[in-house]
Amino acid sequence: MPLELVTLRCLKDNYAYLLHGDEGTVLIDAPEAGPILRELAQRGWTLSAILLTHHHADHTDGVAEIVRKTGATVIGAAADAHRLPPLDLRITPGEPLEVLGEPVAVIDVSGHTVGHVAFHFPQSGYAFTADSLMALGCGRLFEGTPAMMWDSLSRLSALPPETLICSGHDYCAGNGAFALSVDPGNQALRDRLAAVQEAHQPCAPATLALERDTNPFLRVGALRASLGMENAPDADVFARLRAMKDAF
Template identity: 80%
Template sequence: MPLDLVTLRCLKDNYAYLLHGEAGTVLIDAPEAMPILTELNARGWGLDAILLTHHHDDHIQAVPEIVAATGARVIGADTDAHRLPPLDLRVRPHEPLEVLGEAVEVIDVSGHTVGHVAFHFPDSRMAFTADSLMAMGCGRLFEGDPAMMWDSLTRLNALPGGTLICSGHDYCSGNGAFALSVDPDNAALHDRLAAIQEAREPCAPATLEQERATNPFLRIPELRDGLGLAGASDAEVFARLRRMKDEF
C-alpha cells in the first residue's frame, strides 16, 4: 500500500513531511519541532525515524528535540555525517535502504550542498528533494557548481513523471516570477501560478510532470534559443539560468 503523506509548514517557508504506513511513521527533515510534534500528537502517531537530506540548520535544527520526545532514529548521508546530528544509520547512494517496509532509493543531488541526498520512494511515487529540485526552481549553489547541480537535476528528471516532488521550501512567489521572466508564453506555467494564487492547488508537492512543464531548470531545450545559447550544452544553459536567477 502506498504510504500516506502529510505536508507541514515550518519556520517561515520550510516544508517538512511525515510519511505514515502500517509499519509506522517517518519524518523527512526537521526544521521546527512544534508543528511536527503537534501533528504527531493530533494523529496519535509515534515517530520511528527522521531522514535528513542535508546539513543546513533549517533542515536539522529540531532533531534533538524531536528525538528526545519520540525516540526516533536518525538517518542521513554518510558523506555528510560530520555536519549532521548524530546518525543511527548512514546511507549512501545506490546502496539498499528500506523505510516503512518500502525499498528507498538514495540519490546524490549535490549542488546546493555537497553531500545533499534525495529519498525516492518508488512504490509510493514520491521523491523528497529538499533544496535540489524545487517547485518551479532549484536550490542556490552554496557549495557545488552548475555542472554538479545539472547532473543532480538530470538524475531526478529521469524518475517517472507521476513522481510527487516534495521539495524543501515554499519559494513559489520568487520562483514563479523568475520562471515567467524567461518563459512568458508558457500556458502551463500561467495556469499553475493562477491555481496556486487561487489556492486550488499547493505550491508543493507537485508531480515531476508538472515540474517538467513549468520549471525553467527542466526546460532547457525550450529556453535555449531564447537565451541566445543555440549552440550551448544543456549544462551551459543551466549555468546561465542559475546565474540569472541569482541576480533576479
Template identity: 75%
Template sequence: MPLELITIRCLRDNYAYLLHGETGTALVDAPEAAPILSELDRRGWGLDMILLTHHHGDHIDGVPEIVARTGAQVAGAAADAHRLPPLDARVAPGQPFEVLGEAVDVIDVSGHTVGHVAFHFPKSGYAFTADSLMAMGCGRLFEGDAAMMWDSLTRLNALPGETLICSGHDYCATNGAFALSVDPDNDALRERLAGTEADRLPCSPATLAEERATNPFLRVKELRKNLDMEDAPDVEVFARLRSMKDNF
C-alpha cells in the same frame, strides 16, 4: 497502498513531510520541532525514523527535541555525517535502504550543498528533493557548481513523470515570477501560477511531469532560444539560468 503523506509548514517557508504506514511513521527533514510534534500528537502517531537530506540548520534544527520526545532513529548521508546530528543509519547512493517496509533509493543531488541526498520511494511514488529540485526552481549553489547541480537535476528528471516531488521550501512566488520572466509564453506555467495565487493548490508537492512543464531549470532545451544560446551545451544554459535567478 502508498504511504500516507502529510506536508507540514515550518519556520517561515520550509516544508517537512510525514510518511505513515502500517508499520509506523517517518519524517523527512526537521526544520523545527513544534509544528511536527503538534501534528504527531494531533494524529496520535509516534515517530520511528527521521530522514535528513542535508546539513543546513533549517532542515535539521528540530532533530534533538523530536528525538528526545519520540525516540526516533535518525538517518542521513554517510558523506555528510560530520555535519549532521548523530546518525543511527548512514546511507549512501546505491546502498539498499528500507523505510516503513518500503525500499528507498538514495540519490546524490549535490549542488546546493556537497553531500545533499534525495530520498525516492518508488512504490509510493514520492521523491523528497529538499533544496535540489524545487517547485518551479532549484536550490542556490552554495557549495557545488552548475555542472554538479545539472547532473543532480538530470538524475531526478529520469524518475517517472508521476513521481511527486516534495521540495524543501515554498518559494513559489519568487520562483514563479522568475520562471515567467524567461518563459513568458508557457501556458502551463501561467495556469500553475494562477492556482498558486488563488491558494487552490499547495506549492509542494507537485508531480515531476508538472515540474517538467513549468520549471525553467528542467526546460533548458525549450529556453535556449529565448536566451540566444541555441548552440550551447545544456549545462551552460542551466548555468546562465541559475545566474539569472541569483540576480533576479
C-alpha cells in the same frame, strides 16, 4: 496503497514531511520540533525515524528535541555525517534502504550542498528533494557547481513523471516570477500559477510531469534559443539560468 503523506509548514517557508503506513511513521527533515511533535500527537502516531537530506540548520534544527521526545532513529548521508546531527544510520547513494516496508532509492543530488541526498519511494510515488529540485525552481548553489547541480536535476528528471516532488521550501512567488520572466509564452506555467493563486495553495508538492512542463531549470532545451545559446551544452544553459535567478 501508497504511504500516507502529511506536508507540514515549518519556520517561515520550510516544509517537513511525515510518511505513515502499517509499519509506523517517519519524518523527512526537521526544520523545527514544535509543529512536527504537535502533528504526531494529534494523529496519535509514533515516530520511528528521521531522514535528513542535508546539513543546513533549517532542515535539522528540530532533530535533537524530536529525538528526545520520540527516540526516533536518525538517518543521513555518510558523506555529510561530520556536519549532520548524530546519525544512527549512515547511508550512501545507491545502496539499498528500506523504510516503512518500502525500498527507498537514495540519490546524490549535490549542488545546493555537497553531500545532499534525495529519497525516492517508488512504490508510493514520492521523491523528497529538499533544496535540489524545488517547486518551479532549484536550490541556490552554496557549495556545488552548476555542472554538479545539472547532473542532480537530470537524475531527478529521469524519475517517473507521476512522482510527487516534495521539496523543502515554499518559494512559489519568487520562483514563479522568475519562471515567467524567462518563459513568458509557457501556457502551462501561467495555468499553474493561476491555479495556485486561485486556490491560495502552495506550489508544492507537485508532480514531476508538472515540474518538467513549468520549471525553467528542467526546460533548458526549450529556453536555450531565447538565451542565445543554441549550440551550448545543457549544463551551460542551466548555469546561465541559475546566474540569472541569483540576480533576479
